[in-house]
Amino acid sequence: MAMKEIIQKNIQTMKWSAWLGWQMESNWTNPFKFLVYTIARPIASTLILVVMYLIITGGITYTDQFHYIYVSNAFFMYVFWVLFGITWVIHDDREHFQTMKYIYISPSNYFSYMIGRTLSKIIITTFSIFITLAFGVLFLGIPLSLTSVNWPLFLGVMIIGLLSLISFGLALAGVSFLTAKHSGGVNESIAGIFYLFCGVVFPVHILPTWAIAFSKILPITYWLELVRRALGLGVGVDTALASISTETSLIILCVSTIIFTIIAFSIFFLGDRLARSKGLIDMTTAY
Secondary structure, eight states: OOHHHHHHHHHHHHHHHHHHHHHHHHTTSOHHHHHHHHHHHHHHHHHHHHHHHHHHHTSOOOSHHHHHHHHHHHHHHHHHHHHHHHHHHHHIIIIISOOHHHHHHSSSOHHHHHHHHHHHHHHHHHHHHHHHHHHHHHHSOOOOOGGGSOHHHHHHHHHHHHHHHHHHHHHHHHHHTTSOSOHHHHHHHHHHHHHHHTTSSSOGGGSOHHHHHHHTTOHHHHHHHHHHHHHTSSTTSOHHHHTSOHHHHHHHHHHHHHHHHHHHHHHHHHHHHHHHHTTOTTOOOOO
16 A cells, blocks of 8 residues: 555544544533533633632732643643543443444554544643633733734644643553553543642642652653743743743753653553453453
């Protein structure tokens, strides 16, 4: 098969699997109710953190610290939902719908299928983040202006950051090939590590020395910092990262993403190969 045909086939697989993912996310209700749910969910989850912050500070929302927390928490939705979305595809198809073996024997490429399912999660999460930021601007005084955003930096950082998150998700998916229905707990544990060490709510500089060193090897740390710089919100709050220039942060993000991507792809394809050789493609754990 010519290379052009292979590429076209993989693109088709990603397109239709993304459509399938969208249908699975939205077909449980009518479009209006799904729209209301999609708007209410991110606002409700964000308000939990906002209310906690307002109680502690006495209602102050105009500080750089609040902007730092709000923006970081909004974009952290990608971390949780992309990780959860990728890994849960394995168990959903294998044990809930019991269709994984049929996907494997179809002409489609399973890796391309996984990427397509991930794209649907990214699209839905992007809408949730947009709603969260809009809510912050309209009701909480977040000083975000479209004209003040460094768009080249923002778009570049978003692409690299999402590639990094997809890589982490693929690594966990590779492990999920060989495990029972434990990916929910694993996802939450990994997301919790990122939440604590990557400067989402707690600036990196307040962590112990060993934790600061650990946070600085994670690409998510630099991704969130560069997103904040591109938006011009919460800049300089984290003194451990403020001393690192934007150019250096971008280089570290790119290099760490490449390293983690190579590792993640190796784990995914190893898990895929072991699952097929051990006959785990149609495994069900009955709970």
